[in-house]
Amino acid sequence: MSNGLQSGIRTRTYKSGSIIYFEGDKSEYIYILKSGRVFLTYTKVDTGEEVKEEVRQGEFFGVKSALGRYPREETAQTVGETIVVILTLADFERMILRNVNIVRKMLRVFSNQLRRIGKAVRTVLGESENVNPDIELFKIGEHYFKAGDFSKANYVFKKYLEYYPETDYGKIAMERIKTINSGGPVKSKAAADDFEDFSMEHDSSDVFSFDEVPSGSKKLPDKGDINPAASSALSSEMDDFLADESDSIDDFGDFGLEEESKPKDTIKIKFEDGESAFKKGNFKGALEIFNEIIDSGLPSSDRDRHYFIDAHFYAGVCYYEMKKYKESMNLLAEIIKNWSDSEKYKSAVFYAAQIFEAAGQKDKAITYYNRVLNIQPTDSLNGAALNKIKALQKGGK
Amino acid sequence: MLELDEKFFSRFGAEYSPNEIIFCEYEPGYEFYFIQKGRVRIVKIINDMEKTIDVLGPGDVFGEMAILEEQPRSATAIAMDSVRVLKFHRDNFDALLQGNPQLAYKLLLIFSKRIYDAKRRLMILLLEEPNVKVMDVLIMLAEQNQQFDFESEITLNTTVRQVASWAGMAESEAQKELTHLARLDKIELYEDRIVVKNIRDFQRIVASRRKNLYSS
Structure with missing residues (x-):
């Protein structure tokens, strides 16, 4: 296309059978068919079937790919001059x-295409086409309500009542709004997830086999001992509620009672002391403080729970730094076994792998580094673990 | 970015505070929005998890499907910070276009891009094996950057989560596949980016799988 590009609009004459552009070409030109015939050939995304379409005179072609700056999706070929x-x-x-008006027309065509593709995408993803918007809207409200995101829940329930006042869950939506406006259920999202994921599926005996004797670490309170009301309240509430709505509404009265007694900042202060000692490299001093926190047992307040868990982690790292691997492993194992939802979980697994490595248990080290790779989210530990695995595998052969 | 005067804003402007819902998935929708200021998160609740589909900023449009169709919203829009938008009802659309043809052009650009992205996504989803899907997501992300030289190493600013969402798979599954590729030294996996050693290699694999898909 070297013929003079003026500021004016130009035309070009093609012989029969010419290709105006190929699929995959990149170009910023848009065409209008003035006379003759143009066929567009493309492959259908979902079936692989080849489709041929004729452009009508006066019609645009090549618009989308030029505007969107992506490769042509079809080949344009002429028939006749x-x-x-x-x-x-x-x-x-x-x-x-x-x-x-041209724009309006094009937008309509585009919008249709977008809808068709969207539908195909939903089908592939297995999202049902026949959903009831009212129920789905309600469910979203429930999601935010359950997650403790009350301003969003409030918005959604209000919209639900506005658009679908006569539907099944209207009464519940109203109750939810009331609950939210009266300060909302006190429990946060943590309660629902806390101990649900408690899992022994990993061969946790691995962790202990480092130490021939079954670990003598102090037993932590059993799952059931920890404020059972709190852990079950929200999650089971939600499950029940769809089955039997009247019950659940009554049960909501209970939420107000879960006010924490008194915020105890002592654990926080203590923890920060330990942390600062740890950061200074004073592992012995830090260890004393973290052990104190551990000995005082699991805090009753959910808010403080992570100090208790993190104390295990830092104490474990202190022992690791002091090369007391057995003690370190015992503490890390607590986290690995009991608190897979902890922020420290991934690091704990990584340290466990390092301990196995230090102890010359190469296979187990690899197993644990591998485990690190599968824990979300991806972070700097992934690269570190992968490098360790590669090094260990190389070293062995 | 649209330059519109204050009078215009007083008529069509709306403001949202951080974390406020602008509209919710499944709510009927008659308006579409132009972002003037701030960022908007587009999310969907999938399997009881809130998934971010997109983050939009000034100059972006959302809710545009409401212009031409009577369908409930297909996602939820949430203000990330203090957000200022222009909000147009579909009934005003024609008048709006007449008065602001540059907006019409902008809409065409947006639709073109959306169609391509949706189609490209569909192509990924139609692949069968998860490892090939993940490769194709990486290819797609590479294609989006015009500057890339496909003959050399490419750094994609993306995360496992984003790859998973494009591939329509669980994050853990995407992580497994990406880790596998990292193990084979095909990619390097970081917190905030993925380095692809040889994207042409992936293109060949995906192309051949796609061909088989159709022929079978």
């Missing part, structure tokens, strides 16, 4: 600024 108008993006913009 054909004249096309060639527009640059700037030409096109000028033209449509003068004629908004």
